[in-house]
Amino acid sequence: MITFPSSQLTSAELALRDEVRAFMAEYLARGHRRQLGINAEPSIEFSREIARRGWIGMSVPVEYGGHGRTAVDRFVVVEEMLAVGAPISAHWVGDRQTAQMLLRFGTEEQKHAFLPRIVASDVFFCLGMSEPGSGSDLASVRTRATRTEGGWILNGQKVWTSGAQYADYVVTLCRTEPLGERKHVGLSQLMVDLKAEGVTVAPIRLLNGAHHFNEVFFDNVFVPDEMLLGRPGDGWHQVTSELAHERSGPDRFLSVMPIVQVLYDEYKTRDLDPGTRNQLGRLFAMYMTFRSMSLSIARRLDAGELPAVEAALVKDMGTQFENRAVQVIRSLLNREIDPAAGELDELLADAIITAPTFTLRGGTNEVLRTVIAKDLMRTRGNVA
């Protein structure tokens, strides 16, 4: 049953929101520029600063150095930051995925070793998933680890690894058993020290010139036993069970909100013609709705559910919508965009150039639709 029950933020959640909102206003007042969602240049200082305020690893239990709060609390923090274009990239993967993955699958030793450091922004993770021959068909990865005394020897290559140039560890999906009849069997995740011998990181610049992505090469890299996440052979299950966390967040519909905010500040004192108000109103309705849907997933995560299909649906709709929002803003401005002419144009130029990646990153929309379609057939279209 695909369902998105709506809810309001509680007074405690609203208090947190106000706190984050006030902090972000102050942060921008210091002269930091707005950036677009996970396109943002990483800022380790920013990540450390908000870690000190308790806004990273919020749902990690206190016994592992976390704050014992909820997925909704994290949702509140993240949406407030994305809405104003905060540089959230550095801690993003650790906060959103690795911490959750460690909590669910990690050994006690791994939890104690890494969670407190993630919470403090003392350690950063990146994800070694895609390979030159494995994009959407992720289970076909060929990077392999073979058994050795006290650990594994890792060989292979990852691609599109964002943040590998500054992260400490790359969580690497690899084959730990030879390929059998079922390719989803025999995969594991290794947490590989990016400074280990045999690891090479090479930049891939994106079409806007930005350096987020990398190739990561493993040449006979020794990975100690204790760095295998959870149990050997559990990799596919681990990767797929975190999709509800990965796909449902506000980052899937708020990428261009900073642009909407800048434009709005220009518009709010003007008399707007009906055409402009019509376009704006439609954007608002969609923002409100996707926000409500995304929040409902966070609530369900807190209830112990993993609504992966709903998350895929929000990501598909949200990322399509981000592209539409860019088009609407362009049609409202109705002029050539000058990437060197101030905040609005600069942000919009970045959005226009990188918009094609919105519907690719974190699982292409085509793959998401296949996931949703399977569920629709199985549940006979139970959507409410």
Place this chain on the structure above:
Amino acid sequence: MTNFNQDLFSVVTTIFEKHDQQIRHHAVEPWPDQVWDQLRETGFTAIGRDAALEDHAALAKAIGQHAVALPLVDVGLARWIADLAGLEVPADAVVVCAGVRPLEGRIEADRVVVSGTASRVPWGRHADLLVVPVEIDGTTRWAIVERAGLDLRESVNFASEPRDTLRFDDLVVPMSAVGTGGPSVRDVRARGALLRTASGLGAMEFVLDTSLTYAEQRVQFGRPISGFQTVQHHLVLIAEAVASVASAVDAAVSAPPELRLMTVAAAKVMLGEQAAILTRLAHQVHGAIGAAEEHPLQPRTRRLWSWQDEFGTTTDWAIDLADQLVFPESPGAWPAMTPPLDALASREVGEVVPW
């Protein structure tokens, strides 16, 4: 949509399921007497203020899902207005709201003389009574009048549901038939918009279900067309339309009163946006047969095409939402969209009377 009365929905759905619908195109949908009698006997045609918004929304959704050509939703709306304005409506009467644009009224002795035109009144020709907004001395008040004797021009919407124009030519209304207080015209328009959206959601759920069934049964090139990825993607977009409108309706029905109109505007915009996608793709999945008169798809899609315009078009509500949320004192687009926000209190984003 989860914040609505599921039990009530099931009860009324049972009534509709028993009614074997003749799916045919009619210039005007025939009035199914038997179903109306059953609804009346079970009390569903007499609810107004005594029923919660969740109940009205549940009935609206059931009407939409089963494409029932009866004014259950409109009678519920009119009774709600009458209750709030302190107007008596006999339990058996068919009463509808005649327009959301006030007519002119002038006081003569102890009577009000009403003139003007109420256009596209839902089921006007079937109504015994009409609840009409009348502007008297600069104040809008609700009056209850008999339909018989009024000049009536018949018309329909795309789904052949009656939408009639009524002319008031110095109609004399006794003061006892003029209420005091009650909802604002804006409230009524918004409530009507929300109930149409709930009906639209019911229709959209039906369309999703019938599209999935058809795609799994229809075999071409040796396999069900649901096996083709392009068709699957159509089905997903149809499901997304349903899910997003469901979420928006849910948000509006369960909204805090002070944010009701803002969430209703968003829901009605979502209906317009998403019903357009859903209807196009559902017909695409069905191929030619979905456009046949006897196919159950078309009574839903035709209703959706009309309902997205009724009680304010998608564009009307988009403009309304922008007017609510764009103002000089606003701290920003995001805070305006994510209330509570003190600055919104003076923006008419909430309901005026309790819904």
